[in-house]
Amino acid sequence: MSKQDRAVAVFGAAGHTGRFVVAELMRRGITPIAVARDTAKLAAFADRGIEVRSASIEDPESLDHAFKEAAAVINCAGPFLETADAVISAALRAGIHYLDVTAEQPSVQASYDKFDKAARDAGVLAIPAMGFYGGFADLLVTTAMGDWDFADEISVGIALDSWHPTQGTRITGEKNTARRMVVANGRLTPVAQPAAEMDWDFAEPFARQKVVELPFSEIVVIARHKRSSELRTYLSRTALSDVRDPATPPPAPADDEGRSAQTFLVEAIVRHGEHARRIGAQGRDIYAFSAPLICEAVQRILDGKARDIGAQAPGAVFDARDYLDALADQGHLSFVAEG
Template identity: 30%
Template structure:
């Protein structure tokens, strides 16, 4: 199996490259700068790797590079201004596509724009194959199987440690600043809206006793969950302090002077807890929890596993949410060796 990694020389791209190599997969390194791509290949011990320089506006070069692989992983954020060109080229090449995006408007754009095109090409597109959206979406599907039609789902992200975001993540924040300040899209009564008030302002985390303040935030799962779960309301939440920090404009020149991303040592100190609280239409409750280390490393694992499964166990063509493309229990089980644990408990609610 061969995987094309677009943006393989970036911070997240190098982690995806390392994970693909660890699994023994062949790779094609694709991106705008051939020199940087070759440097990334050498650093990964792949001095003879297939390197394909291709600019975003060089559609023919992109398509040709992607045709050398069985699937494409796009790691080059910010995705809002650039991602559509990569999706379009993957579809034109007839190759399955996943990306590591977390930008809510971009993810919705992929669903709104490329469904028919991907279906006609026999290609499966799964945006937001990252540390949070894939397990959160899969857990939501399992909750719906237990509870039936849902009144609401509230997803909450809490992350501690880790040494801070990468430069790419901060640039994605700049692209998403307007939607971050607005609290993100909220799904309600059959459509997505901006500006709806949050239903929840605090949460008691697993094992906790005191509620912590939370605020609305543009989480990717808000876009994907309603694609396959019968639910009236979906909102995303993060710790209120984090939301406030990310709502402050960032000077791009300051970002350019920061380290490219957290060190490996810092990533080892990071822990994430993603909570999915569901309320059924009849009032029954259940809670799903995903916990693990190292959001960037976990994203690499999930992105490679997502692409691999599309090749070995094809899903229906089109743009799909994770739970539409993959068996939830099987995929979540594949994450256990990487320190990622998940649980579902009925009758639980931390709001």
Template identity: 30%
Template sequence: MKIAVYGASGYQGKLVLAEAVRRGLDLVLTGRDAARLRQAAATVGLSGPDIRLAAADDHQALLAAFREADAVVNCAGPFTPTGPAVVRAAIAAGVPYVDTAGEQPYVKAVFDTFGAQAEAAGVSVVPAANDACVPGDLIAALLAERLGPLEEITSIHVITGGGGPSRGSLRSVIESIDIIKAGGLVYDDGDWRVGLPARKTSITLPGGAEAIPVAKFPLTEVVTIPRHVQVRHVEGLAEAALSARLSVPLDPSIIADLPEGPTEQARESQRFTYVLDAVALDGRRARGVVAGPDTYGTTATIAVESARRLVTGPAKPGVLAPAQAYDPAAFLDFLLLHDVRWTIEEDTAGN
């Protein structure tokens, strides 16, 4: 199996390369800078790498690179300005596509723009194959399976440690600053809306003693969950301190002087807890929890596995939410091998 990694020389791209090499997959390294791509290959121990130069606006070069592969993993953020061109090229090449995007407006745009094209071409497209959206979306499917039609699902992210975001993540924040400041899209009564107040202002984590303040945040699973779960309301929340910090505009000129991303040691110290609280139409409640280490490393694992599954067990064509492309419990159980734990408990208080 051969995977084309677009943006292979970036911070997340190199982690995806390392995961693919660890799993014995063949690779096509794609991007704009040959020297950086060769350096990325050397970093992960690839000798004689298959390197294909292609800028995001060079459709023919992208086609040539992607036709040599069985699937595409796009790691080149910010995704809002360049991602659509990469999706378009993958569909034209007839190759399954995933990306590591966390930009909520971009993910919604992929569904809105490419659904019919991907379906007509017989290509499966799964945006936001990252540490949060995939497990969160899969957990939501299992919650709905237990409870039936839902009144609401609230997804909450709590992350500790990690040494700060990568340069690519910070550039994505700049690209998404308006939607971050607005608190993100909320799904409500059949459509996605901006400006609705949060239904929760705090959360108590499993085993926690004190409530943690939370605020609205543009999570990508808010875009994916309503596509396969019968639910009236879906919103995303994050720690209030994180939301406030990322709502402050960044000066793009300072990002280039920052470290490329957190060190391996910092990543090893990071822990994430993603909670999905669901309320059924009849008032019954359940809580799904996903917890693990290293958001960037987990994203690499999920992106590679997402692409691999699209090749070995093809999903239906079109732009798909994770739970539409993969068996939820099977994928979540795969993540147990990578220290990502998941649970579902019914009749919780949903604090």
């Protein structure tokens, strides 16, 4: 594969997650093209010899130019309800793959509904929500389900020791007013209010945590290809309190890679009849972790390891267990609570 075939545009490269994604692509030998509305914010990339391009969602021609000669585009610019449509459309015009890191359920559903046929016609993949919220839980659930084609109940538990939100997270939270969805009685259904609360016995070091039902994009992603009567997500109350507090500061770098000190643990419990399967994985910094998570997908697509085309969930087009094992081998996560 030529250098041109290994180039990947990163839309929103100047943002918090975008900077991690550019660095991860370089570590993998994939040529990044840093794209943002204001190239002045990309000066640090240009100084390192990374090609920078200007584009905005209001200017389709600028997007066409920005994605020229790329094999794929990673969209890191939220709110994705505002950016995904324009960026996917540009990717399809260019005949290249599209991925993003949205946690927004309506954005994922709209991408599936609107772009599946167009992506198939173009012979490319569109994978929304290939980040910490969304794709990660889907890979865990897909692994846990294994040879089961149906689950009576799927529960995803997310424990964060803290959640210092980025400015982008704050803006998205303010603008995303859509009712959150879960799967109940086999159908996507608005989550009940007030939100359910309970205790979740996570693996160490989190142990028992108070959790609140708070579904993110993983609900729509998992439901895209896995059948279940019930599918719900629970977030630790500690994390929810942090992100809802306007005084909580943004994440601060705590190592040479710019990662924060935040730690996470995500567990998936899948039940079918009297049988239950459980898998969990832990790591550090949900924003930084989204970079190897999505770049692993890009690398597999470029290497011809995706099983299908169209608008897809990651668990439907990748070997979920092998994918997670690869991230563990790279040092990005470790498994817990498996069985």
